[in-house]
Amino acid sequence: MQNRWLLLCAWLAPGLAAGQTKLLETFPVSAVQLLASPFQVAQQTDKAYMLALSPDRLLAPYLAEAGLPTKAERYGNWENTGLDGHMGGHYLSALAYMYAATADAQVQQRLTYMIDQLERCQQQNGNGYLGGVPGGRAMWQQVKEGRIDANSFGLNQKWVPLYNLHKTYAGLRDAYVVGGNEKAKGMLIKLTDWxxxxxxxxxxxxIQQMLRSEHGGLNEIFADVAQLTGDAKYLRLAQRFSHRAVLDPLLAGKDVLNGMHANTQIPKIIGFERIAEVGGDPAWAGAAAFFWKTVAENRTVSIGGNSVSEHFNPDNNFTSMLESTEGPETCNTYNMLKLSKQLYLTSGSTSYLDYYERATYNHILSTQHPGQGGFVYFTPMRPRHYRVYSQPQEGFWCCVGSGLENHGKYGELAYAHRGQQEVLINLFLPSRLTWPEQxxxxxxxxxxxxxxxxxLKLQLKKPRQFALSIRQPNWLPAGQMQVLVNGKPATTSKLSPGYVTVQRKWRTGDVVTMALPMQTKAEYMPDHSPWVSFVHGPVVLAAVTDTTDLVGLHANGQRMAHVASGPLYPLEDAPVLVSAGQDVAAGITPVPGEPLTFSAAKLIDSDKYRNVRLVPFSQIHDARYMVYWPVTTPEGLAARKEEIRRKDQEKRALEARTVDQVTPGEQQPExxxxxxxxxxxxxxxRNRHWRHAKGWFSYNLGNPNRAARALRVTYSSGDKDRQFTILVNGTPLTKVTLQGNPQGDFYDVDYELPKSLQQANAPTTLVVKFEAAAGSTAGGVFDVRLLK
Structure with missing residues (x-):
């Protein structure tokens, strides 16, 4: 099992054009054993969570769609509301990685059982198809006949079925390549033939029309199958499933990402890079590298995450990042790590490892509860907000699926090698690497x-000459990495850029010691606004401010339970840092006797928060926190506080009046x-999402206490002379003729709701429908909310 992927990557099968040459190779996950550390704890916590899940409940959508009797009721949440089966694919990948990482027999048995049952479904379907998409047979037949209705929400009235199917494809690939299940390979090829x-x-x-719907990384999978089989028809399929609306601007070096659904795009880019590796156009690798650069350097906050409410915010305005409860999404970082790994192996550039380390130590490690387990969807950067965690039998969000995978993969890039003559140390992670061939x-x-x-301690069968290269991270000042071999200063070279290399004949018992001095630095938001976070070496520091009002901390199965819905604490009451000098980090001091613990008392302008402790963000759970801090000078303090108060007050007042709200055009809220x-x-x-219709569109808004008194709709000043009707539960509420608004780009209109909706027997769900008049257009609509 250990060598399968290395052999496959090294093997260029007949029928494929020459692709990118990988400069470096990773070791199989099975070759790296984690030792005692927070990462090992996270791995074991993840294993317990995945084993608490019922395979028969995860398999139920597949069995039902194949016409076979189910053995248990399918799970709820996203697993029975349209995305049925997506978690089963993630589960295969998670089991494969966890088995490779731990060699746990129970995990292997679970993986074998899942594959065997899925094989039954594929055989029953009879045409190679395997999926849990509800009503999938009829829908796929429509697609085959060319009847395609695709948008950001989905395909032919189904919730992103191609994305759903990608998880099954990826699970089969990982079950074979990572987990060593031979049967999964044949199933993967049959599903690709389908x-x-x-x-x-x-x-x-x-096909390009179909790709308007979120479709994961299908192009990556098809490129993998091309390499597995050596058949160029699968590479052609991968190219056809590459979204040109995203690829073409990247090929031209254009950043058009503002407002795009972030995690819809990143898997496509992984596919572009993979196609270039297998034998496609090498320019596609350049497009992938350009995408990575603009996301990692211009759109990523200090913890390594990106996006607000799942979408790329404007790269020159991170206000929404600081205001929103829906900060960086775990799935985005999961996929950015995959892309970083690919680009590192083909380029050898350690800039990808610097990002990989930052995101792993801070975002990924922080997204699992270290005690009882549970995964985080959004990580708010809003000062004094908090995260919520899934529960095994309740939450089946996308970030639960990627979360299951994340914590079995910590060893995948800790080490690499260049042929047999150079071993590269990438992460400073307690672990044991075994290389049987050498x-x-x-x-x-x-x-x-x-x-x-x-x-580092080495064991060899016999003395051997090779190079040991140790990554010099970007947080370590040049010349400060000291390397000792057996207690004596080593002669080093720069064999590989970004590394310090020791070349010698190594023997069993040799010990290499690396000094890794760290400094504390202040990092501003990417838009250079006056908000800073503090980073010690690669570790982002944060402070606990409160443990109050943690509403829904451990989420139930409700559809919006993944969002931390507790009250928004006023930004104006958050602590402000006051610094007379340019180097804000100079005011951060270590707390004696407490490793990785710091004080900002010299900077904090608040008696209430002056004595908070800054610790690694990954250690903070079950609490409200500060990652980013507003900063100003003594002279600017009063004005800074007033600016924060003014900007935040209106938003919080609106949130307090809001009963329910949906942003049209954003996939998950819709x-x-x-x-x-x-x-x-x-x-x-103008960086806001909209929806309009020549026909109609509708949303179900919750009114649980019948407290809504008005419906507020946001329009654009540029939409004029459009006529439509707004209906509530099938009854016309008002007829609208848009007149525009010369006072600004956007404007709100409040429509009074009938008093009958306040009665004790009134429905608690309001279906709000926008229906175009004949020959006209309903909308555009930018925001819909029920107000108290």
Whole structure:
């Protein structure tokens, strides 16, 4: 099992053009054993969570769609509201990685059982298809016949079925490549052949139309199958499933990401890079590198995450990042790590590792509850807000699926090698690397980042000459990495850029010690606004401010339970940092006797918060916190506080009046509010999302206490002379003729709701429908909310 992927990557199968040459190779996950550390704890916590899940409940959507009797009721939440089966694919990947990482027999048994049952479903379907998409057979037949209705919400009235199916494809690939399940390979090829048949009579234009719907990384999977089989027809399929609306601007070096649904795009880019590796156009690799650069350097906050409410915010305005409860999404970082790994292996550039380390130590590690388990969807950057965690039998969000995978993958890029003559140390992670082909065992012992050093111990069958290259991270000043071999200063070279290399004949018992001195630095928001976070080495520091009002801390199965819905604490009451000098970090001082603990008392202008402690963000759970701090000078303090108060007051007042709200054109809010529609389109204007329709569209808004008194709708000043009717539960509320608004880009209109909706027997769900008049357009609508 250990060598399968290395052999496959090194093997260029007949029938494929020459692709990118990988400069470096990773070791299989099975070759790296984690030692005692927070990462090992996270791995074991994740394993317990995945084993608490019922495989039969996860399999139920697949069995039902194949016409086979189910053995248990399917799970709820996203697993029975349209995305049925997506978690089963994630589960295969998670089991494969966890088995490779731990060699746990129970995990392997679970993986084998899942594959065996899914094989039954595929055989029953009879055409290679395997999926849990509800009503999938009829829908796929429509697609095969060329009847395609696709938008950001989904395909042919189904919630992103191609995205759903991608999880099954990826699970089968990982079960074979990572988990060593031979049967999964044949199932993967059969499922890919089914897709070839599905699209055989579709034009490239029809497939591009289909790709308007979120579809994960199908192009990546098809490129993988091309390499597995050596058959170029699968590479052609991968190219056809590459979204040109995203690819073409990237090929031209244009950043058009503002407002795009972030995690819809990142898997596509992984596919572009993978196609270039397998044998496609090498320019596609350049497009992938350009995408990574603009996201990692211009759109990423200090913890390594990106996006607000799942979408890329404007790269020159991070206000929404600081105001929103829906900060960086875990799935985005999961996929950015995959892309970083690919780009590192083909380029050798350690800039990808610097990002990989930052995101792993801070975002990924922080997104699992270390005690009882549970995964985080959004990580708010809003000062004094908090995160919520899933529960095994309740939450089945996308970030639960990627979360299951994340904590079994910590060893995948800790080490790499260049042929047989160079071993590269990428992460300072307590672990043991075993390389059977070279009869080498390398044990890394460290408590980094609690201590500023790491130590490598070597075991070899016989003395051997090779290079040991140690990454010099971007947080370590040049010339400050000291390397000792057996207690003596080592002669080093720069064999590989970004590394310090020791070349010698190594023997069993040799010990390499690395000094890793860290500094505390202040990092501003990417838009250079006056908000800072503090980073010690690669570790982002944060402070607990409160443990109050943690509403829904451990989420139930409700559709919006993944959002931390507790009260918004006023930004004006958050602590402000006051610094007379340019170096704000100079005011951060270590707390004696407490590793990785710091004080900002010299800077904080608040008696209430002056004595908070700054600690690694990944250690903070079950609490409200500060990652980003407003900063000003003594002279500017009063004005800064007033600016924060003014900007935040109106938002909080509106939130306090809001009973329920949906942002048209944003995929997840629309899904959570039962979006339906005909002849409808969505897009963005001035960094705000909209939806309009030649036909109609509707949402289900919750009014649990019957407290709503008005419906507020936001329009754009540029939409004029459009006529439509707004209906509530099928009854016309008002007829609208848009007149525009010369006072600004956007304006709100409040429509009074009938008093009958306040009665004790009134429904608690209001279906709000926008229906176009004949020959006109309903909308554009930018915001819909019920107000108290």
């Amino acid at each position: 897709c070839l048949d599905l699209t055989a009579n579709l034009s490239d234009e029809q 009869v080498l065992t390398l044990t890394q012992e460290t408590t980094f980042p609690r201590e500023e050093r790491s130590q 899904s959570d509010h039962g979006f339906q529609g005909e002849q409808t389109e969505s897009g963005s204007h």
